[in-house]
Amino acid sequence: MENKMQIFNTLTRKVETFVPNVDGKVNMYTCGPTVYHFAHIGNLRSYIMEDVLEKTLRYAGYDVKRVMNITDVGHLSSDADTGEDKMLKGAKREHKTVMEIAKFYTDAFFSDCAKLNIKRPDVVEPATNCIPEFIHMIEVLLEKGYAYAAGGNIYFDTSKLDDYYVFSSQTEKELMSAVRDDVEEDGNKKNKSDFVLWFTKSKFDNQELKWDSPWGVGYPGWHIECSCISIKHLGEYMDIHCGGVDNIFPHHTNEIAQSESYLGHKWCNYWFHVHHLNDKSGKMSKSKGDFLTVSLLEEKGYHPLVYRMFCLQSHYRKPLEFSYEVMDNIENSYRKLRKAIAKLDQTTEFEREKFTAYKEKFLEAVENDLNTSMALTVVYEVLKADMTDKTKYALMESFDEVLSLDLTKGELVEESGVDDELESYILEKIEERKAAKKAKDFAKADAIRDELAAKGILLEDTREGVKWKKA
Numbered sequence: 227m228e229n230k231m232q233i234f235n236t237l238t239r240k241v242e243t244f245v246p247n248v249d250g251k252v253n254m255y256t257c258g259p260t261v262y263h264f265a266h267i268g269n270l271r272s273y274i275m276e277d278v279l280e281k282t283l284r285y286a287g288y289d290v291k292r293v294m295n296i297t298d299v300g301h302l303s304s305d306a307d308t309g310e311d312k313m314l315k316g317a318k319r320e321h322k323t324v325m326e327i328a329k330f331y332t333d334a335f336f337s338d339c340a341k342l343n344i345k346r347p348d349v350v351e352p353a354t355n356c357i358p359e360f361i362h363m364i365e366v367l368l369e370k371g372y373a374y375a376a377g378g379n380i381y382f383d384t385s386k387l388d389d390y391y392v393f394s395s396q397t398e399k400e401l402m403s404a405v406r407d408d409v410e411e412d413g414n415k416k417n418k419s420d421f422v423l424w425f426t427k428s429k430f431d432n433q434e435l436k437w438d439s440p441w442g443v444g445y446p447g448w449h450i451e452c453s454c455i456s457i458k459h460l461g462e463y464m465d466i467h468c469g470g471v472d473n474i475f476p477h478h479t480n481e482i483a484q485s486e487s488y489l490g491h492k493w494c495n496y497w498f499h500v501h502h503l504n505d506k507s508g509k510m511s512k513s514k515g516d517f518l519t520v521s522l523l524e525e526k527g528y529h530p531l532v533y534r535m536f537c538l539q540s541h542y543r544k545p546l547e548f549s550y551e552v553m554d555n556i557e558n559s560y561r562k563l564r565k566a567i568a569k570l571d572q573t574t575e576f577e578r579e580k581f582t583a584y585k586e587k588f589l590e591a592v593e594n595d596l597n598t599s600m601a602l603t604v605v606y607e608v609l610k611a612d613m614t615d616k617t618k619y620a621l622m623e624s625f626d627e628v629l630s631l632d633l634t635k636g637e638l639v640e641e642s643g644v645d646d647e648l649e650s651y652i653l654e655k656i657e658e659r660k661a662a663k664k665a666k667d668f669a670k671a672d673a674i675r676d677e678l679a680a681k682g683i684l685l686e687d688t689r690e691g692v693k694w695k696k697a
């Protein structure tokens with residue numbers, strides 16, 4: 227098939243035409259959550275934009291297979307090999323076992339994803355399911371001379387690679403090695419940039435999850451899981467690998483080092499990274515403790531898809547600052563949009579040519595390195611365009627395959643359980659009834675009350691005035 231998708235590739239630092247290894251098929255991998263806490267809306271920005279990428283590829287006609295891991299072991303509080311295991315930290319905080327914590331927060335993650343219309347990847351695999359595969363990969367790396375044992379742990383030897391800092395420019399590479407030289411680190415490492423593949427001797431004797439290995443009882447380093455899980459399900463050649471920008475170094479750099487040394491050839495062609503969502507005080511992060519979740523947004527009265535629209539309005543390669551003012555504006559436009567679409571008259575004629583032309587325009591926007599704000603502009607253009615309602619409705623259904631904003635699911639019902647139109651009608655009738663009572667026309671006042679009751683709306687006279695509720 228013809229490849230039209232343009233995508234920024236972190237590996238080449240350029241926008242490139244996306245060409246998969248096998249014509250028409252895409253192998254895609256996503257770094258999944260570390261399930262020691264709720265996902266914050268920053269994490270979810272990454273998953274929303276990765277979802278849009280997957281759906282754009284499907285919309286363009288590719289057959290996509292997407293795999294995601296769940297990090298339930300091995301991610302230390304620093305992305306390098308220092309600090310406490312995040313899972314253990316979560317378990318201690320909540321006086322539960324690591325596996326209980328993992329189950330609870332994995333379920334919470336997928337429930338947030340469902341609220342945001344993020345499709346569940348075709349394969350979801352927790353790291354703790356794949357220990358034998360990790361051990362096998364580490365054995366091969368040792369055999370090939372890319373890894374060494376020291377002080378009881380197994381390390382990857384970065385000096386064996388011609389180009390370890392694959393994502394960086396020449397100057398950055400020099401800077402990075404200089405910076406890493408200053409870091410006080412594990413004395414077992416031959417090179418400062420080496421990283422742990424398997425821990426046996428560690429500072430954490432209280433590590434809850436441990437497995438037998440040829441090197442003693444222990445547990446895997448963080449990076450090995452993504453190399454193994456992706457190769458297990460997607461094979462030796464991958465088309466596109468996703469994550470947030472903080473994953474570029476060291477996580478993705480280490481994934482490439484391990485995978486390509488193990489396979490003996492280039493592994494993944496395109497690297498897609500989503501920039502961060504920040505709050506006023508900087509990057510949103512789980513370890514800060516106090517962070518925004520989807521449930522919190524719901525408690526504040528926002529529809530979760532308003533946050534999805536918030537993300538779609540800006541480009542994934544720009545940092546995005548969270549703001550309630552912007553959320554308020556979007557909530558407003560989102561409600562209006564749903565209402566406008568709900569009013570489209572579907573008994574009109576379908577105009578195929580116009581449908582195709584606008585579908586093409588929409589596809590061009592998303593295929594242009596995911597220009598989602600332009601895609602939203604096309605939505606509004608269609609609603610204003612000279613075409614039949616049926617064509618407009620069909621376009622909304624089609625665009626929603628990528629946007630996933632529930633565009634054709636009808637008008638949004640307010641918290642009160644009634645739509646805008648009925649609410650203004652009720653308020654109007656309450657005023658009329660007040661006037662009737664003032665004029666001592668009680669028969670009319672009662673008639674109004676009965677009419678609303680027949681519509682399922684009950685009135686209650688209270689000291690603060692007339693209140694209404696759904697029956």
Ligand code: AMP
Binds near residue numbers: 260270272472
């Ligand atoms: P974690 O659960 O910490 O492993 O992170 C899950 C995903 O969220 C990873 O792809 C991270 O790169 C990404 N991520 C972390 N913080 C942010 C943020 N503030 N904005 C956007 N993505 C983030």
Ligand code: ZN
Binds near residue numbers: 256
């Ligand atoms: Zn990963």
